[in-house]
Amino acid sequence: MEIRTRIAPSPTGKLHLGTARTALFNFLFTRKNGGKFIFRIEDTDVERSKKSFETDMFEGLDWLGVNWNEPKNKEVYRQSERLDLYQKYFKELQKSGFVYECFCTPAELAQERKQMQQAGQIPQYSGHCKDLSEDEKTELRKTKKSAWRLDVKKIAQLKNLPQILKFKDLVHGEIKKNINEIGDFVIIKSDGASIFFFAGVVDDAEMKISHVIRGEDHISNTFSQLILFKALDLPVPQFAHIPLILEKDRSKMSKRKGGHSRIFDLRLAGYLPQGLLNFMALLGWSPKDDREFLSLSEIIESFDLKGIKKSASIFDDDKLNYLNGLWIRHLDDEELLNQFLGWVEWLKQHGEDYSRFSEADKEYLLKCIAICKTRMATLRDFLAADYLLVDPKVDPHLLVFRKSSPEATKNGLEKIKLALENYQGDWEVEPIFNLLSEIVEKKHLANGDVFWPMRVALSGKEGSPSPQELAWVLGQSETIKRIDQAISLL
RNA sequence: GCCGCUAUCGUCUAAUGGCUAGGACGCCACCCUCUCACGGUGGUAAUUGGGGUUCGAAUCCCCAUAGCGGUACCA
Numbered sequence: 001m002e003i004r005t006r007i008a009p010s011p012t013g014k015l016h017l018g019t020a021r022t023a024l025f026n027f028l029f030t031r032k033n034g035g036k037f038i039f040r041i042e043d044t045d046v047e048r049s050k051k052s053f054e055t056d057m058f059e060g061l062d063w064l065g066v067n068w069n070e071p072k073n074k075e076v077y078r079q080s081e082r083l084d085l086y087q088k089y090f091k092e093l094q095k096s097g098f099v100y101e102c103f104c105t106p107a108e109l110a111q112e113r114k115q116m117q118q119a120g121q122i123p124q125y126s127g128h129c130k131d132l133s134e135d136e137k138t139e140l141r142k143t144k145k146s147a148w149r150l151d152v153k154k155i156a157q158l159k160n161l162p163q164i165l166k167f168k169d170l171v172h173g174e175i176k177k178n179i180n181e182i183g184d185f186v187i188i189k190s191d192g193a194s195i196f197f198f199a200g201v202v203d204d205a206e207m208k209i210s211h212v213i214r215g216e217d218h219i220s221n222t223f224s225q226l227i228l229f230k231a232l233d234l235p236v237p238q239f240a241h242i243p244l245i246l247e248k249d250r251s252k253m254s255k256r257k258g259g260h261s262r263i264f265d266l267r268l269a270g271y272l273p274q275g276l277l278n279f280m281a282l283l284g285w286s287p288k289d290d291r292e293f294l295s296l297s298e299i300i301e302s303f304d305l306k307g308i309k310k311s312a313s314i315f316d317d318d319k320l321n322y323l324n325g326l327w328i329r330h331l332d333d334e335e336l337l338n339q340f341l342g343w344v345e346w347l348k349q350h351g352e353d354y355s356r357f358s359e360a361d362k363e364y365l366l367k368c369i370a371i372c373k374t375r376m377a378t379l380r381d382f383l384a385a386d387y388l389l390v391d392p393k394v395d396p397h398l399l400v401f402r403k404s405s406p407e408a409t410k411n412g413l414e415k416i417k418l419a420l421e422n423y424q425g426d427w428e429v430e431p432i433f434n435l436l437s438e439i440v441e442k443k444h445l446a447n448g449d450v451f452w453p454m455r456v457a458l459s460g461k462e463g464s465p466s467p468q469e470l471a472w473v474l475g476q477s478e479t480i481k482r483i484d485q486a487i488s489l490l
Numbered sequence: 491g492c493c494g495c496u497a498u499c500g501u502c503u504a505a506u507g508g509c510u511a512g513g514a515c516g517c518c519a520c521c522c523u524c525u526c527a528c529g530g531u532g533g534u535a536a537u538u539g540g541g542g543u544u545c546g547a548a549u550c551c552c553c554a555u556a557g558c559g560g561u562a563c564c565a
Contacts, residue, residue: 010565045564106563113561122492123561147563172495181493181561189563196565220494220560243496243558250557279502282514286503290513309503311496312558319502319515329528374528401524436524451524463526 003035004210007061007068008200010042011053015060015263017315018215018245018253021280025242026213027066028281028303038207039068040077042200044193049080060263064273065296070207077207079199086194089202089232090148090187098155098231099187101137101146102129124183125149148188152179155231165223170211170240170305177223185224201225205234213305216241216312217252240305243284244312253315260315268350270380272331272339275324282323283313293326321377328377333370337362340369343379356389364473371469388473391482392460396489399456401448410490412449413457415439417483420476427476432468457486 007023009015030037039061043049058074061067071077079086093099102125104112113123130151132140140146155161156179166176187198194202204212219241229236245253253261260266266276278294286309287294287302294302328336344354357365368388376382400409419439425431440450454467458474471479 008565012565042565048564102563104563109562117491117561120491145563149563175494177494183561186563191563193563195563200565215559216495217559218565221565223494241495246558248501252558282502284502288504290504292502292514313503314501316501316515322515325528372527375526447524449524453524455524459525461526465525465527467524 001210002208003030003033004038004208005030005035005213006038006040006204006207006209008040008042008203009057010045010048010196011050011057012045012048013053013262015053015057016253017261017263017266017280019057020060020064020066020263021245021283022213022215022242023061023066024064024277024280025285025308026211027068028300029211029213029240029305030069031300032303035210036069037067038070038077038209040203040207041079042196043078043080044196044199046080046193056264060267063267064263064277066277077203079194079203082199082203083194085206086199086202090194090198093150093187093231096158096231098151098158099148100130100151100184101132102149102184102186103132103140103144103146104128105144122181122183124181125185127184130184145190147186147190149184149186150227150231152182152184152227155227159230161227161230165226167222167226167236167239169219170238171242171308172216172219172310175219175222177220179223179227182223182227187228197221197224197228201228201232201234204237205229205232209237211238211240213240213242215244217244240308242308243310245283246312246314248314248316250314260317260320267343267346270343270378271320271324272327272379274331275320275327278327279320279323282319283315284309293323293330325377328373328379333366333373336373337366337369340379340382341365354383356386357383360389367473371465371473375463375465387459387461387464388470391485392458394457394460394486394489398460398462399453399486399490401446401452404446404449406490408446408449409453410487412439412445413453413483413487413490415443415445416450416454417480417487420471420480420483423476427472429468429472432471433466436468453486454483457483 005026007019007026009019027037041054043054054076058076062074090099109125112126112128116123129149161179163179164176165179166174169175185197186195188194222239222241226236247253260269274295277296278299281294281299282292285303285307287299288307291298331339341358344358347354348358368385369382372382372385396406400406416436416439419435423435436450436454439445440447451467455464455470458467458470458479459465464470474482
């Protein structure tokens with residue numbers, strides 16, 4: 001049988017980290033084993049679904065490189081466009097007598113649940129409307145709209161379902177539940193829309209999904225869906241419930257908490273798709289050896305559902321930063337710069353303008369990024385290197401190294417200036433460094449009165465690349481100009 | 491409350507009955523060094539508790555505890 005997986009988010013918020021990781025695992029599984037990965041939007045809840053969230057999800061997954069095979073051309077399936085299909089299956093359930101109308105109001109249902117809970121029972125629907133007569137129903141229809149519930153007992157009887165429902169989860173092993181604990185749940189709301197249990201089951205069957213890989217918050221739903229599959233005589237897919245990603249305080253990652261729970265925010269923060277992908281893959285999965293720095297193809301190569309951990313994991317910014325920094329250093333300068341410029345372009349669409357960078361000379365930026373990359377954890381860190389593009393603001397106090405004096409500093413800078421003005425050799429990092437060392441040696445100066453003030457004169461920063469690297473990027477005349485400006489401050 | 495899932499350093503994880511419980515992040519120290527980084531070396535730190543099974547348990551079983559999830563005419 002062909003392997004077919006899917007990601008089926010509802011567009012009620014921006015692409016969530018958890019959803020993206022679920023998508024990634026589905027994608028990895030299909031890529032590893034050969035198959036098709038399908039994107040389906042579950043927008044049956046018209047009230048909360050928004051087109052803009054859909055767009056955010058496409059863009060997010062596309063950016064990560066988690067591509068789907070169906071539908072083609074980056075289209076998606078939408079449940080809102082498949083309503084006829086659900087109708088068809090619903091009619092089938094009606095014909096079998098597996099559904100009944102329910103006229104109970106939300107208030108009545110809540111009251112019922114509360115009572116059962118207080119009695120220490122499992123809160124489930126009492127079956128209040130199950131045995132209404134035709135006359136009663138006709139009467140009720142005059143004033144009320146009805147929802148449709150599944151008659152679980154009847155299905156169990158007619159389809160010979162066991163008392164203990166079970167399924168073999170590919171991550172957790174066998175999971176069981178007593179069928180008595182499942183009440184008659186609603187599959188069609190009173191407004192006529194199908195709810196997710198139902199539409200999802202129909203779609204998974206119609207799309208011939210072989211493996212349902214999803215968050216473990218769906219474990220309890222699985223039993224309801226199992227009943228639905230049986231009621232409709234549809235083939236049951238395999239299930240794999242992957243552990244959740246938790247906040248630092250162990251609570252479920254929520255859309256409201258901000259921080260790094262949304263892919264959009266992580267992209268905004270300047271993470272590389274490679275770094276984020278690497279990090280996400282390692283949340284709940286490992287290649288079973290000591291490798292951690294992994295490319296997508298390496299992850300695909302080692303991926304196995306059996307290697308997925310059962311327990312939830314906590315999102316750790318430190319590790320993400322580390323991995324992302326590793327990727328930044330690993331990419332060659334040109335690739336890194338291209339990613340950076342693409343990101344700046346993207347930022348502009350979202351209200352942040354750094355045209356200073358997008359308009360700068362590319363060859364020049366290439367040098368800048370080369371000397372800055374060991375100091376970057378995210379692309380955003382490169383934004384702080386704008387002193388390479390405009391004159392820095394230099395604090396005169398910062399020019400003086402530790403316990404040195406303004407006089408010694410000024411002396412050092414003047415010696416450098418003189419040497420640079422007379423310098424005629426190659427303008428490369430190594431010779432510039434040699435020149436500075438020579439000054440220290442011949443003029444009997446301290447390193448701190450040469451390297452430090454020159455570096456601050458060029459960058460204005462307490463921490464930055466070395467003076468020889470900065471000088472190399474800035475060029476001879478700009479370097480001399482900035483040193484001269486610093487001297488005038490002392 | 492009820493049902494389900496889970497439990498290894500602070501965090502991500504390895505070790506599916508057998509070396510001193512391994513690696514990574516973080517943190518600390520040292521080296522490199524004008525600085526901040528990068529890099530290198532070393533250190534810190536864990537099997538939730540209690541019972542079993544076994545020659546032997548992080549690993550299997552039971553109980554407790556804790557965390558998470560579900561308990562909707564949300565998905």
